[in-house]
Amino acid sequence: MIRVLILQIFVVHITHQVASSPGDCLCQVESSDKSFPHDKLDAVEETALKCNQDVTPQKSQELGNLLLALNRRIPQLADSMSELEREDDGDLYSAVTLQVIENELTEILQLIDKLNSSSLASRHLSTQTAQQLRGIKEEMQQLEAFDTTQTVMRQKTNKRLKRDLDQCQNTNRQIPLPITARSACPHGHFQNVTGPNVYTAGEYPGSYKFGAWGQDPKPDVGKEKWYWLVMLTSSNIYANYIRRYSSLSALVVGLSVPGNVQIHTSNPTTNTIQGPNVVLYGEALYYNCYNHPALCRFNLTSKSVTSTELPISTRYNSKGNYCTLDACYPYSDIDLATDESGIWVVYTTSLDFGNLVLSQVEKGEQPALGRTWRTSLYKQAASNTFVACGVLYATRFVSKDTEEIFYSFDTATGAERFDLGIRFKKMEDNIYSLNYSPVDQMLHAYINSYMVSYKVEFQLS
Template sequence: MKLYVIVPLFALFTSTQQASSPNNKCACELTNSEKAFPHGKLSTAEDNASKCNSNITPQMTLEMESLLLGLERRLPQLQEDVAMLEREDDGELYGVLSLQVIENELMEIKQLIARLNRTTLAHRHLTKDAAKQLEDLEAEMQELETYDTMGVVKTQILNQRLKRELDQCTMRHITTRPTQPPHGNCPHGQFVNITGPRVYTAGEYPGSYKYGAWGRDPKPEVGKERWYWLVMLTSGNKFSNYVRLYSSLSSLVVGVSQPGNVQIHSSNPTTNTIQGPNVVMYGGALYYNCYNQDAVCRFNLTTKTVTSLQLPKGTRFNSKGNFCHLDECYPFTDLDLATDESGVWVIYTTTQDFGNLVLSKVEGSGPLMLGQTWHTSVYKQGVTNTFMACGMLFATRYIDKDTEEIFYSFDTTTGLERFDVGVFINKMSSNIYALNYSPVDQMLHAYCDSLMVSYKVLFR
């Protein structure tokens, strides 16, 4: 048995035996007849492959997709604004302001097209360079394979192919149970990123009201499909008693409110008026934290009536369970209302949950009721904001004055939590006091130190 091992080994070498020395010692010189392995060439190939991977990333594809989505949204909006100007031009201030908005939109579209052209050209050069690099790498690897005299690499490749085929065969014979459908309808796919800002305006009262919220009604009444709403905390940055309506985005940007304010009560604050900035609108009704209560209020804008929903015992309110970061807590953000494709949600915390986020569905087709509830393991005061999209809860945290991170998600279908979402928001002001997702156009509306900013949500 030893003979079969020794013979091939010696076949690789030439042996020279030196004459015996007086001390009865001998030495053998072994010379390798095989070519030396080119480690330097392998190292160069690895470096080139690494550079190729770093040059071409999924983010580059998302950048192109984001620019195309931006152009896709801006052009119809410009068309609508021009049509509105033609219908409503009064030849005076409104027409001048509308023209200014249209000019700004045209300038932004030109900038977007220029950036898209630059990005397309850069990608074309990158694709050409990458194709050449891949050809060179393939040739180098084929040359390096000739040094695999024992067939180790070839055997590994064969084993990998066999394993893939076995996995595919196994999957064909497994019958999977269908998963529970998520809340609402999510035809967009998986949440992957946000781009923007797409809208950035100081509105009607620049710098006047630090806290507030704005957005669109996901289930608007007939004739109000293009309306926007705005709630500003007008009393001590804590309370409000009305919602302000705008007939279009252009009207909101130029500060022309039509039909104006819809008042909940003449006093501010008082029973069942608004407390805190985390407000949403759904189905022609405003949902918010009732003044001085651990409860959700629903104000019907048509009937001018308020109904309330008591939250579980132990729910923290009156600034005892706020959103926070290291330098600041946002007052009266105990309850965060949110909308998505399926309706209204409330995010809060309780003493029983030791300050962790709790998520509940608000059932509002008839009398207000609290639906299914989920308990998470993320601490509310380590979060700066939350929003819902397609039955998924997302939470943000403060990075610095320019950046906010969407770091956490909770899937209400599977109960799966993630702390590594890693999507960043480019802020236009230091703090985001309210964040609302609009399933109508997949936009994320932020209210930041009296500024109204929106971002496009990207799904895959």
């Protein structure tokens, strides 16, 4: 609660008294109002500060994450049970399926235990906070009686008018303009982004600020529901392994049954990961090779690394980053993306004067650059990019709570737009990686050590 300056009206009684020496005049000043109770205002401020510390977005989102994980895990268990009932091959494969079902039941029980514990804590916190808020309201109503000049009332009126004006301006500004996407998109026209759907700290809450996560658009059989996670574990710049999870709920509760797949025992070293902008496609991890303007491909099955050089003039080693008005995201020079057609790499070169360059990556054991497009968007004017249905989209920082998709480049037509105006809530300050998943049309964002997902909405013509 912000302190207000309360001006009290004083009634002054002046009594002329005989002074001890000529020219002296004694005046007695008395206030007709009571003294302002500063101790009560201090107590209210202390209570409000405690409420702000106790009630956080992370706590309010935790129950939603657990319920979402449980909601997705139970149908998966039902599918496994159905598969078990269909099996009849001498009990050999059934034993494997029973082990899978046992693991799934263990994860579900862990989710339920966590949900019960979080629900009880949330109810207690809700009751306690409601009582504190009622007390604050009563105290403030009593304190407002000292506002004899109606300063507080005028401030309330001004705040209400400003809030209404801001809402009106934001409503007009946030109406998304229709986006004409390439006709080959099976989902229709890109319309909006909603969410977040998932907001979780996962297995290592607050430990690794930079990273990326998501799903493989072309997984091996049996891994269709798996998720992957790459965290920059050395100097917030480098990594040497990818972590796998058998489901979204396993990722939320931090249960990595497959565990780590290591690129190299050293970190960093030749052909390990540099920067947060990585993707997984066809059981292979694509990323910026350590200390080199090149694209690396790590095969998770054979544990082998192949690479391809980017153009000689490519900016790397934190010289061509994504940026906000205040700062740039370090080592975000080379950005990988996936969409319905495959893999893309976003970068910039000195010959393009720092503008975004988009190249398609040819699929295969040996990666190679395919067709390339050059844009008129200066890379450091964007905070992130992603590709959906062959259209490159760029975002920019609006505030610590809001990000805006403002730009698009259609590779089918070469058309550029700078006026999309699609805004979405960030949950944390900075999005360090952002990638579109064609599996379920979700955006996977890694934001200050949190994993956040959003739904991309398309509209069929």
